[in-house]
Amino acid sequence: xxxxxxxxxxxxxxxxxxxxxxxxxxxxxxxxxxxxxxxxxxxxxxxxxxxxxxxxxxxxxxxxxxxxxxxxxxxxxxxxxxxxxxxxxxxxxxxxxxxxxxxxxxxxxxxxx
Amino acid sequence: xxxxxxxxxxxxxxxxxxxxxxxxxxxxxxxxxxxxxxxxxxxxxxxxxxxxxxxxxxxxxxxxxxxxxxxxxxxxxxxxxxxxxxxxxxxxxxxxxxxxxxxxxxxxxxxxx
Numbered sequence: 001x002x003x004x005x006x007x008x009x010x011x012x013x014x015x016x017x018x019x020x021x022x023x024x025x026x027x028x029x030x031x032x033x034x035x036x037x038x039x040x041x042x043x044x045x046x047x048x049x050x051x052x053x054x055x056x057x058x059x060x061x062x063x064x065x066x067x068x069x070x071x072x073x074x075x076x077x078x079x080x081x082x083x084x085x086x087x088x089x090x091x092x093x094x095x096x097x098x099x100x101x102x103x104x105x106x107x108x109x110x111x112x113x
Numbered sequence: 114x115x116x117x118x119x120x121x122x123x124x125x126x127x128x129x130x131x132x133x134x135x136x137x138x139x140x141x142x143x144x145x146x147x148x149x150x151x152x153x154x155x156x157x158x159x160x161x162x163x164x165x166x167x168x169x170x171x172x173x174x175x176x177x178x179x180x181x182x183x184x185x186x187x188x189x190x191x192x193x194x195x196x197x198x199x200x201x202x203x204x205x206x207x208x209x210x211x212x213x214x215x216x217x218x219x220x221x222x223x224x225x226x
Contacts, residue, residue: 004155036217041219042219042220043218043219043220044156044217046214046215046216049214089155098168098169099144099146099161099208100169100172101158101215102158103156103157105153105155
């Protein structure tokens with residue numbers, strides 16, 4: 001039972017354009033969502049998060065949007081840079097619980113110069 | 114300011130052997146998590162420690178898997194009688210008291226032949 005899904009295994013974008021990564025979830029108890037970025041042979045690094053009481057959170061070039069009714073979130077990167085090329089994982093948690101993260105399968109982003 | 118460290122970085126073992134994987138969390142972080150990432154999959158939660166106790170072991174896939182944490186710091190994940198399906202990257206993450214975000218180590222790549 002995949003509670004967090006990233007349906008696009010890969011995405012290719014031209015440098016300077018917008019990258020949009022999508023994530024869907026099924027568990028309505030999730031109240032905190034995160035995006036992690038992972039380079040090969042490294043652990044995931046935290047990128048940005050959003051609480052379920054918000055619908056948008058912005059940090060520099062990165063913006064996360066949350067649509068609770070659709071159980072959908074997205075990460076926008078604008079403008080995209082070649083250094084953004086990595087695997088992006090969406091994760092969700094129930095903050096009153098143990099804090100364990102439930103991850104999607106990841107989306108590999110390639111930003112072409 | 115050292116991050117989360119894990120050892121060994123790579124481990125190749127024969128089916129049936131026992132392995133021990135080590136995690137050194139960020140100093141002062143009370144929460145520690147183990148996850149694993151199988152090929153082409155997202156990260157899968159294994160176990161959560163708060164201090165030296167493990168209130169959530171729900172992700173351990175079988176009784177061949179066990180983990181302990183001593184002194185509220187170092188944690189060891191032990192896999193007994195390894196099987197080929199145990200081959201994965203095992204990732205450790207730690208989190209401070211504020212439950213802000215989880216910081217991941219680089220992982221241990223385990224290959225069971």
